[in-house]
Amino acid sequence: xxxxxxxxxxxxxxxxxxxxxxxxxxxxxxxxxxxxxxxxxxxxxxxxxxxxxxxxxxxxxxxxxxxxxxxxxxxxxxxxxxxxxxxxxxxxxxxxxxxxxxxxxxxxxxxxxxxxxxxxxxxxxxxxxxxxxxxxxxxxxxxxxxxxxxxxxxxxxxxxxxxxxxxxxxxxxxxxxxxxxxxxxxxxxxxxxxx
Numbered sequence: 001x002x003x004x005x006x007x008x009x010x011x012x013x014x015x016x017x018x019x020x021x022x023x024x025x026x027x028x029x030x031x032x033x034x035x036x037x038x039x040x041x042x043x044x045x046x047x048x049x050x051x052x053x054x055x056x057x058x059x060x061x062x063x064x065x066x067x068x069x070x071x072x073x074x075x076x077x078x079x080x081x082x083x084x085x086x087x088x089x090x091x092x093x094x095x096x097x098x099x100x101x102x103x104x105x106x107x108x109x110x111x112x113x114x115x116x117x118x119x120x121x122x123x124x125x126x127x128x129x130x131x132x133x134x135x136x137x138x139x140x141x142x143x144x145x146x147x148x149x150x151x152x153x154x155x156x157x158x159x160x161x162x163x164x165x166x167x168x169x170x171x172x173x174x175x176x177x178x179x180x181x182x183x184x185x186x187x188x189x190x191x192x193x194x195x
Contacts, residue, residue, distance in 0.1 A: 002055035003157065004063045008082035009074025010099060011048050014145030017172065018072070019050035021149060024168035025160045026054040034061035047078060054160070069157060071124070072148050074131075075099045080116040083123050092124040093151045093192070095131035095144060127151060127192045134187050143184035146173075150188020162189070 005022065009015040016037055023033045031054040038049045051063045068086050073079025073094040086092065098113035120126055129151045131144040146169065152158060153165050166182055173181045 002053050002058055003159065004068045004070075005052045005152070006063060006068045006071045006082050006085045007050040007052065007074075008071060008078040009048055010078060011046055013048075013074045014142070015048045015050055015074060018145040018149050019052050021146075021165070021168045021172050022152070022160075023052050023054070024172060025164040026052075028164040028167055029160050031160070032056060032058045034058040036061035047081065049082065070152065070155065072152050073120075074145070074148065076113050076116045076120075077111075080111075080119050083120060086124055090124050091155055091157065092120055092126045093148060093155075094120060094126060094128055095148060096128050097132055097144075127155075127195060129188065129191050131188075134191065135184065138180060138184055138187070140180060143181055146181045146184040147188035147191070150185035150190075151192045152188075153185070154189040154192035 007015050007019045019035060023035050026033050034053045036051045051061055053061060053063060063085060065084050066087055068090060070091045071079060071082045071086055073082060073092060075095055075097040077099060079092060079094045129148060131147045134147050135141045135144045149165065153160065153162060165185060169181050169185060170178050
């Protein structure tokens with residue numbers, strides 16, 4: 001059986017790095033892995049989505065609409081945009097940050113963060129993670145993606161071992177930041193395990 005995860009955010013948040021580490025950890029555990037990314041206007045703060053599929057044998061990297069087991073949302077709006085990808089009773093990990101859209105149709109009003117979260121909660125089992133707050137405590141806002149990876153790793157449906165995630169982090173992150181990222185990963189795990 002395959003496990004399909006969608007990572008959704010905006011350019012510059014570390015979506016691709018996070019999906020790479022997730023896939024590397026799965027490969028260390030012997031899973032077949034397929035990955036795809038949709039960048040759009042990511043370099044200008046636009047949407048970026050990465051698909052990661054793991055299992056005994058994975059044929060294609062793309063995930064069908066309504067088939068994802070989990071969504072990892074780097075912020076609330078992009079999480080809501082990714083919702084159609086989620087299967088019924090799927091799981092969402094969402095960073096409690098809201099980035100209003102940087103372009104709108106004339107006269108349109110952006111949705112409020114609370115309204116978007118209500119949509120997400122109505123569709124899924126939701127784990128809200130204060131990625132920014134945890135990162136601030138660690139003194140580095142660049143570890144939000146590793147915090148979200150830790151939260152994802154704590155889900156019961158994720159079959160990848162914690163030690164494999166830690167090895168993948170150590171292999172993908174610059175050496176001077178490895179310990180910081182391992183701490184961020186652990187705090188992300190705890191944010192789900194304690195909830």
